Every structure is written in structure tokens, then in C-alpha cells.
Amino acid sequence: MSGLPEGWAALLVLAPITFAGAILYGLSGFGSALITVPLAAQFLPLPFVIATFSLVDLSGALRLGLENPRNAVRGEVVRMVPMIVVGLALGATLLVNLPRAAGMIALGLFISIFAVYSLARRASHGIVGTRWAYVAGVSGGITGTLFGAGGPPYAIYLAHRPLTKEQYRATLTMTSIFSIGLRVIAFLITGLLADVKVWIAAAIAIPATLAGIAVASRIFRRISREVVMRVVALTLLAVGVSLVVRAVAA
Numbered sequence: 001m002s003g004l005p006e007g008w009a010a011l012l013v014l015a016p017i018t019f020a021g022a023i024l025y026g027l028s029g030f031g032s033a034l035i036t037v038p039l040a041a042q043f044l045p046l047p048f049v050i051a052t053f054s055l056v057d058l059s060g061a062l063r064l065g066l067e068n069p070r071n072a073v074r075g076e077v078v079r080m081v082p083m084i085v086v087g088l089a090l091g092a093t094l095l096v097n098l099p100r101a102a103g104m105i106a107l108g109l110f111i112s113i114f115a116v117y118s119l120a121r122r123a124s125h126g127i128v129g130t131r132w133a134y135v136a137g138v139s140g141g142i143t144g145t146l147f148g149a150g151g152p153p154y155a156i157y158l159a160h161r162p163l164t165k166e167q168y169r170a171t172l173t174m175t176s177i178f179s180i181g182l183r184v185i186a187f188l189i190t191g192l193l194a195d196v197k198v199w200i201a202a203a204i205a206i207p208a209t210l211a212g213i214a215v216a217s218r219i220f221r222r223i224s225r226e227v228v229m230r231v232v233a234l235t236l237l238a239v240g241v242s243l244v245v246r247a248v249a250a
Helices: 007-028 032-040 046-065 074-097 100-120 132-147 151-159 165-190 196-220 225-249
Strands: none
Touching: 007 032, 007 046, 007 196, 007 225, 032 046, 032 225, 046 165, 046 196, 074 132, 074 151, 074 165, 100 132, 100 151, 100 225, 132 151, 132 165, 151 165, 151 225, 165 225
């Protein structure tokens, strides 16, 4: 993680990239990495980008989660969080043995098909039982470890629960705080956050993510749950296509 392209000036690209990702995150509750990581990696080393955005994403999740924490449905969070830990452990184990490209393609296709189905439907989403929370938690933990895409399983499950748009976003954000927090701890242990430049880069990007979330929150209050769900579906579609493209290009 030594030596940055274009020197310190390269860090300046993080602000506009982070702002764009924060708009998406503020509306849907997930998906900022779909924008931030690929774009920032064009200017900065990927390990540096991943380490930096673990701090940036945690600040964004805390900002959104603390905006109105009473909207989070505690029962949903309590059901999912322990299973996320299980999923993280399983993902770490599978990481050594699973054919990564094939798994990414399968996951990407599943997410993309579901997103297209959601966009094509005009009726309201069907309601699923709370037992699916455990499946979502494990799945998100596994896919987050293997593919860096833990958000879609949580988003799919919560989209099929009887939640208002405020409850949906707040609950999804609370699960994100937990998942990203674990990631930051892991990076501290492995030394990815030992470089002072990572913290400087995060200090540059965090104000942009807070500004982006503030703008997105204003938009969020003016749109309906249907519009939010469409944003979620479009985000899922982009995540799915991105996973397939990454797997094919690998």
C-alpha cells in the first residue's frame, strides 16, 4: 500500500466518487460500494481503496442509522445479526475451497433475475415469514465474505416484510453497521488499516459521504415506498450484473 498514483492529488478523486455512492446508499440502504470501489480503484490501489472505504462506509452507516434509530425494527435485526456471524464464519471457510468465479456468476445471475422480476411486477411484494431472516443473515454473511456483496440478501428479505420505507431503510442500515463494523475489526487485525494514508483518505472522503446522505435523506422523505423499492431493485440489478462481469473478467 505504498506509493499512490499521482501522489496525494489522487486522494482528491475520492470526494466526488464517495458523494455519488452516498446518494445511492442514502436512498436504498446499501449498494454504495457498487459505485465507490470500482471507480476509486481506477486511481488508487485496490487494497488501499477497500481499507479506506471500510472506514467511510462505517461512518455512512452510523450517520444513516442514527438519523432515526427508532424506525429500525429490532426483531428483524435481532434475528439476522447472529446469523450474519455464522455466515461470516462459513464464508471464511468456503473462501478457501469454493470455485470463486462460478459462485460469483451464480449469485450475480440470481440477484439480477430477482431484480428484473421485481421491476416487472406492478403489484405489491408478497410477505414472507420471519424464518427467512435466518436465511438472509447467513446468506449475507457468506456473500459478504466471498464476494463483497452482503447487502442483497438482507435487502431482498426486508423488501418482503410489512415495513414502511422508513422501517425498511433503518433496519437494513442497522444490519450494515454490524457487518461493516466486523469488517473494520478484521482489517485492524490484519494490518490493512495500519497505513496512515488510509486514515487521511478516509478523512477526505467522510465529509462527502455525510453530505451525500444528507441530500439523499431529503429526497427519501419526498418519495413513496414504491419508488424506494424500485431504487432497491435497480441497485440489486446493478450489483448482480457487476458480480457477473467481475467473475467473467477475472
